[in-house]
Amino acid sequence: MASIAVVGGTGAAGRAVVQEAAARGHEVRVLSRHAPDDDARVAGTTHHRVDLLGSDGAVVAALDAALAGTDAVVDASNGMSPGAMKVFTVGAGRLAEAARRAGTGRVVVLSIVNVDQGDYGYYRAKAEQERVLSSGGVPTTVVRATQFHEFLEIFLGRDGRLGRWARLGLLPVPRGVRFQPIALADVARALVDAAEGTPPAGGVRGPGPDATTVTIGGPEVLDARDMARAWRAAHGARRPVVGVPLPGPLGEFFRAGRNLVPDRRYGTLTYRDWLGSRA
Known part of the structure; x- marks a missing residue:
């Protein structure tokens, strides 16, 4: 059993990761700004209130408490507005530093297929998230997926x-x-595999010195x-x-x-x- 922290664990993708990791018997910590509703809580998991865009001191304290003793961190955070997209840049930097301080074994980040080939603002921010986390000093696996169903x-x-x-x-x-739509449950399976150290096949060197990028499609x-x-x-x-x-x-x-990515059918x-x- 591993200790896995899921950042953005109350969002759609994050919830799927929490469910998959808990079903495998891992100790799961859900990190998000707000606690999940009672009917959305997954049995056996714990919640840590963490706002990656909060004040410096509060973020450091919250992340240090949430990541202490973790084996892996899965970043499934999201933000669509220009302000919220800072979670991919400022937030990613804070998360990378906290994972390094905590001695976390690996970081896994959910991303988008060929995100570095698009000029769309959201995609540019996601590509920066990949770069920041992959350069954070902790072994990192980037899982790029096609669009969800x-x-x-x-x-x-x-x-x-x-x-x-x-x-x-x-x-x-x-x-x-x-x-090439893919189910959230299939993406969660790939992310938890990566958190366990056995990501899907086909990985290539990622954007950082100690990073691997894996691509999956529906x-x-x-x-x-x-x-x-x-x-x-x-x-x-x-x-x-x-x-x-x-x-x-x-x-x-x-x-x-x-x-x-028709040659990377995984879902x-x-x-x-x-x-x-x-x-």
Whole structure:
């Protein structure tokens, strides 16, 4: 049994990692700004309130307490707004320093396939997170994954709430784009394997002197329109699927197929099976 700290352990990816690590019998510490709701707590885990963007003294004290005696740290933190994205830069630096002070055996960070090839602001911040953690003096494994099954719901809607376009009677999807969606549970499996020291095969030297980058993708490559049609059928909807342009660096990244790694199929749960599991 190992002691594994999961940073961002109350977010979607972090929760999946916590569940996977706990199911394997590890001692799991959940690090996040807010405690999980009672119904979201995983039995046998402990919570540590840590805000990576808090005041210097508070962050140092909180991280030192949370990481003391840990064998591995999995960073599944996230931030979408410009302010929150500092968790990938400022926060990553603080986490790297704390892991080194604690003598943690390894750091594992969740990232995105080919993130260093995109000019999208969020991707630039994630690439910097990889670099900062990999240069922190602790052996690091970067696990780059394709988009989660949930990604298209940014356009279509989620949790019973329709997206803006869907409320107008349409189901919009990025035009000319394919995805290789992967289940959160499959990503969590790869992250916990890496935390145990046995990451998926195919790793290459990472952005730091003592880092490895592993790339994983979903089991199939699908056109966004086909995914939207499957989503529509699973939800009993009749709205027409409409391709819309996705402008800017992110649209360019997707249309160029840089989000795909067909030679790195790792996930086992297909998109349609995932939809069926949530019906």
